[in-house]
Amino acid sequence: MHGPRKLLVIEDDPGLQKQLRWAYDDCEVLIAGTRAEAIEQLRAHEPDIVTLDLGLPPDPDGTSEGFAVLAELLALKPDLKVIVASGHAARESALKAIAQGAYDFYSKPIDIDELGLIVRRAFHVTELERENRRLVDLAVAEPGMAKILTGAPEMHKVMRTVERVATTDASVLLLGASGTGKELLAHGLHDASARKDGTFVAINCAAIPENLLESELFGHEKGAFTGAVKTTPGKIEMAHKGTLFLDEVGDIPLSLQVKLLRFLQERVIERVGGRKPIAVDTRIVCATHRDLDAMIAAESFREDLYYRLAEIVVKIPALADRPGDAALLARAFVRRMAPEVNSAVKGLSPGALAAIDAWRWPGNVRELENRIKRAVIMADGKYVSAEDLDLPDSDAPGEVDVINLKAAREVADRKMIRRALARADGNISASAKILGISRPTLYDLLKQYDMQD
Numbered sequence: 001m002h003g004p005r006k007l008l009v010i011e012d013d014p015g016l017q018k019q020l021r022w023a024y025d026d027c028e029v030l031i032a033g034t035r036a037e038a039i040e041q042l043r044a045h046e047p048d049i050v051t052l053d054l055g056l057p058p059d060p061d062g063t064s065e066g067f068a069v070l071a072e073l074l075a076l077k078p079d080l081k082v083i084v085a086s087g088h089a090a091r092e093s094a095l096k097a098i099a100q101g102a103y104d105f106y107s108k109p110i111d112i113d114e115l116g117l118i119v120r121r122a123f124h125v126t127e128l129e130r131e132n133r134r135l136v137d138l139a140v141a142e143p144g145m146a147k148i149l150t151g152a153p154e155m156h157k158v159m160r161t162v163e164r165v166a167t168t169d170a171s172v173l174l175l176g177a178s179g180t181g182k183e184l185l186a187h188g189l190h191d192a193s194a195r196k197d198g199t200f201v202a203i204n205c206a207a208i209p210e211n212l213l214e215s216e217l218f219g220h221e222k223g224a225f226t227g228a229v230k231t232t233p234g235k236i237e238m239a240h241k242g243t244l245f246l247d248e249v250g251d252i253p254l255s256l257q258v259k260l261l262r263f264l265q266e267r268v269i270e271r272v273g274g275r276k277p278i279a280v281d282t283r284i285v286c287a288t289h290r291d292l293d294a295m296i297a298a299e300s301f302r303e304d305l306y307y308r309l310a311e312i313v314v315k316i317p318a319l320a321d322r323p324g325d326a327a328l329l330a331r332a333f334v335r336r337m338a339p340e341v342n343s344a345v346k347g348l349s350p351g352a353l354a355a356i357d358a359w360r361w362p363g364n365v366r367e368l369e370n371r372i373k374r375a376v377i378m379a380d381g382k383y384v385s386a387e388d389l390d391l392p393d394s395d396a397p398g399e400v401d402v403i404n405l406k407a408a409r410e411v412a413d414r415k416m417i418r419r420a421l422a423r424a425d426g427n428i429s430a431s432a433k434i435l436g437i438s439r440p441t442l443y444d445l446l447k448q449y450d451m452q453d
C-alpha cells in the first residue's frame, strides 16, 4: 500500500458527517458537503474511494446534483471508486449511477457496518489492482519471453510452443500479420534457447534492395564489386553460435533462395568474391506475412527451402483476436512512455479504453504502440482521451457495460447530442434541427442528461 488509505465522504448532513468521520479507524477520512468541496478534496488528496450521497444541495431531495458530482469526479479521476448512497427512488438511481461509472451503491438509511464492509472491499480491490500493475511493470523489465505482454490464452499457447521448441535446434517459421510481435517472439525464442549467450542477428529481407541482399546475408571480400573497399562478414556469419532471424523471408528472390538452401544443407557459406568455405553454426528463425503456400504454388518460393525453414510453424494471432489485450497493452505502454515523453499523463480515460476495445487494430501491436506514443505526447490532461488517440468515439459508455435498454438509449442520445452541438457550435436551435427534434425537447434532454455546461 502506498501511504494511508484515503476515503472521501460526500454528505451534506452534519450529523451523518460526524458519524462517518469516526466510522473508519483504518483510513484517513476526508469530508465534503458540496460539489465544490468534493472537487477540492479530490484535487488536494487524491483519495481512492469515495462515498457519495446523491441528494446534495441545491437539490437535496433529488439526485441531479449528486449525478453532476459523480460525472465531475470521474472526469477528473476515471479510476476513482465511487460508492453511491441514495434514498430517493433508490433502485433506479443506483442503476443509473452504475451505468455512469459508479463502483457500487447502497441504500439509505445508512448501516455503518454494512457500508464499512463495502468500503473495505473497494480498498482491497484497489490494492489488488495496484499489485497487478506492479507485476505487469516487472514483467516489462525482464528479458526474453517476459517482454511479451498478454492476458490472452491464444497468445499464452503461442508462447508455450515457442518456449518448448526453443531448446531444440529446429528451424521455426513465425506466421502473423505485420506488427503482431514476430520479432519479439523470435528474440524470446533466442533468449529461451541454449544459444542465449550468442548473438541474435535480425535482417529484414524486404527492406534491403535485391542487389545488396546477397552481400548482406553472405558478406563479401574486399574488391568483390565496386565499392567493396573492405572485407565484410554477412549476417549469417555474425549469427555464428547464435540465432539468425530472417524477417520477411518470402521476399528473398529466387536466385538467393538457392544459395540460402545450400547453406542450410551444408552449413557453410562463401562470401561474395570469396573462395574459401566458412562453417557457420546458427539457428534459423524466420517470419513472413506472405502466403508461402500460394507462393510455392506459383513457383516464386522454393518448396525444398520452405521445408528447411519451417520445421516448426507457429501462427501468431492478430491483436483483434486476443480479447482484452489491446487495453492491457495500451495501459502498459502509457505507463512505460509517459515518464519519457509527458510525465503529467497518468492513464487512459474510460472513453479512450472503450475506443481501444472497439478498434480493429489493422496494424496490430505496432499500431497500438505508435498511437499511444502520439496520444501521450498530445494529451493535455492527466488522462489520454479517445480524441488524443485519433480513434472514433466508441458506443460503449466507458468501462461499464450497458445494463439495460434505457441506458443504451441514453448513451446513443448523448452521443448524437454531443455531435449535433459540436456541428452547430453550441447553438441549441441549430442542434435541435440537426437532430430533428424541437428546441424544448432538446432542452429537456440536456437537463435530463446533465449536459447543460
Ligand SMILES: Nc1ncnc2c1ncn2[C@@H]1O[C@H](COP(=O)(O)OP(=O)(O)OP(=O)(O)O)[C@@H](O)[C@H]1O
Pocket (backbone or CB within 6 Å): 147, 148, 149, 150, 176, 177, 178, 179, 180, 181, 182, 183, 184, 185, 247, 289, 329, 365, 366, 369
Ligand atoms: N505482446 C507484446 N507485448 C509487448 N510489446 C509488444 C508485443 N507484441 C509486439 N510488441 C511491440 O510491438 C512492436 C512490433 O512488434 P514486432 O516488431 O515484434 O512485430 P513484427 O510482427 O515483427 O512486425 P513486422 O512484421 O512489421 O516486422 C515492437 O515494438 C514490439 O516490442
